[in-house]
Amino acid sequence: MTVTAAPELDVEQLRKDFPILSQRIRGKPLVYLDNAATSQKPRSVIDAVGRFYATENANIHRGVHFLSERATLAYEAVRAGVARFLNASSSDEIVFTSGTTEAVNLVAQSWGRSAVRAGDELLVTAMEHHSNLVPWQLLAAQTGAVVRAVPISDAGELDLDAFDRLLTDRTRLLAIAHVSNALGTVNPVRALVAHARQHGLVTLVDGAQSVPHLAVDVQELNCDFFAFSGHKVYGPTGVGVLYGRAALLERMPPWQGGGDMIEAVTLEASTFAPPPARFEAGTPKIAQVIGLGAALDYVAAVGLAPIGAREDELLAYATDRVSGLDGIRLVGTARHKAAVLSFVVEGVHPHDVAAVLDDEGVAVRAGHHCAQPVMSRFGVPATVRASFAFYNTPEEIDVLIRGLGRVRTLFA
Numbered sequence: 001m002t003v004t005a006a007p008e009l010d011v012e013q014l015r016k017d018f019p020i021l022s023q024r025i026r027g028k029p030l031v032y033l034d035n036a037a038t039s040q041k042p043r044s045v046i047d048a049v050g051r052f053y054a055t056e057n058a059n060i061h062r063g064v065h066f067l068s069e070r071a072t073l074a075y076e077a078v079r080a081g082v083a084r085f086l087n088a089s090s091s092d093e094i095v096f097t098s099g100t101t102e103a104v105n106l107v108a109q110s111w112g113r114s115a116v117r118a119g120d121e122l123l124v125t126a127m128e129h130h131s132n133l134v135p136w137q138l139l140a141a142q143t144g145a146v147v148r149a150v151p152i153s154d155a156g157e158l159d160l161d162a163f164d165r166l167l168t169d170r171t172r173l174l175a176i177a178h179v180s181n182a183l184g185t186v187n188p189v190r191a192l193v194a195h196a197r198q199h200g201l202v203t204l205v206d207g208a209q210s211v212p213h214l215a216v217d218v219q220e221l222n223c224d225f226f227a228f229s230g231h232k233v234y235g236p237t238g239v240g241v242l243y244g245r246a247a248l249l250e251r252m253p254p255w256q257g258g259g260d261m262i263e264a265v266t267l268e269a270s271t272f273a274p275p276p277a278r279f280e281a282g283t284p285k286i287a288q289v290i291g292l293g294a295a296l297d298y299v300a301a302v303g304l305a306p307i308g309a310r311e312d313e314l315l316a317y318a319t320d321r322v323s324g325l326d327g328i329r330l331v332g333t334a335r336h337k338a339a340v341l342s343f344v345v346e347g348v349h350p351h352d353v354a355a356v357l358d359d360e361g362v363a364v365r366a367g368h369h370c371a372q373p374v375m376s377r378f379g380v381p382a383t384v385r386a387s388f389a390f391y392n393t394p395e396e397i398d399v400l401i402r403g404l405g406r407v408r409t410l411f412a
């Protein structure tokens with residue numbers, strides 16, 4: 001064993017915050033290495049959601065009764081908290097969505113339908129999650145625009161020369177993952193966004209996989225949009241965030257109509273509320289937003305710097321151990337990675353690998369990780385993906401390694 005916990009974190013103690021981690025699966029201690037799909041929830045998040053339903057539940061914004069006012073205050077306080085978390089300049093720049101997917105679709109359908117014309121080019125990368133690719137393909141089909149993708153190297157890094165070449169006077173948008181969910185690559189988004197902005201592009205950063213691991217400052221990134229999902233950052237499912245630069249949000253039309261997003265409605269026509277309400281039609285995800293607030297408080301209390309340092313150590317340890325095994329090929333060996341180890345075991349389908357590991361209580365993901373173009377790039381149908389959170393331990397990685405040894409024995 002070469003790794004010790006980052007001194008800042010008392011991991012044994014912190015693990016006790018996550019009730020699910022003490023479970024046994026198939027008689028073995030749970031080793032949860034599927035954090036990129038969704039992370040586990042600390043007691044404070046579970047309790048915040050329960051407490052909301054038990055003591056505060058009411059619909060928000062239009063009620064004049066006590067509970068409605070209290071729920072409204074709590075919901076809006078989380079918006080302010082998210083703005084602080086991302087260092088947005090105003091909470092009006094924070095739109096609650098159901099997740100990263102909805103946030104990207106919102107931008108594609110609202111900004112995109114009003115600003116993109118036939119022949120315009122939308123620049124993505126070849127390592128996008130389908131959530132940051134398919135919405136642009138839909139927009140392209142609706143407008144006659146064209147989607148172009150920055151290719152990736154064998155290591156899983158963006159080809160920056162190609163990026164330069166792909167920027168033309170028709171390019172309107174750069175939509176890019178901060179961290180790749182399939183490869184773990186951390187992209188140099190700050191530099192790419194700066195470059196794109198010099199060319200007058202609108203920029204969207206998909207932060208689904210970065211927010212749990214790195215401190216994000218949207219003013220420093222200087223992107224126009226930034227999206228993330230609550231459930232990957234220790235919060236509930238069903239809630240996410242779209243940060244949008246105020247000047248853009250104000251010009252964008254609604255993309256969904258309904259309650260809460262209007263200013264005045266007649267039978268003939270409607271006028272619309274200013275952002276962020278304009279983009280939150282219908283009863284919002286109130287309890288989930290409350291849970292998200294508790295999750296971000298939890299992350300802030302633990303500290304993103306020690307979280308990131310701890311996960312870097314776990315990734316280095318796992319990379320070292322897995323690469324020492326025969327017949328395993330890592331997919332994604334970028335110099336700068338976060339918390340994701342994707343690999344294939346020669347001659348064994350990733351689903352079989354995951355099934356054997358599951359027998360050992362080890363939860364990993366096997367599949368295309370909603371990134372089929374990445375799989376095609378590396379010539380594999382699927383990979384096994386172990387993804388780490390700060391609460392994982394080197395001992396758990398040892399269990400993974402023993403499980404992989406068992407795979408080799410069973411399929412030799």
Ligand code: PLP
Pocket residue numbers: 036037098099100101102129131132177179180181206208209229
């Ligand atoms: N983008 C990336 C990089 C992701 O990893 C994911 C989920 O895995 C998403 C977008 C979509 O997130 P959600 O399904 O929470 O909307």
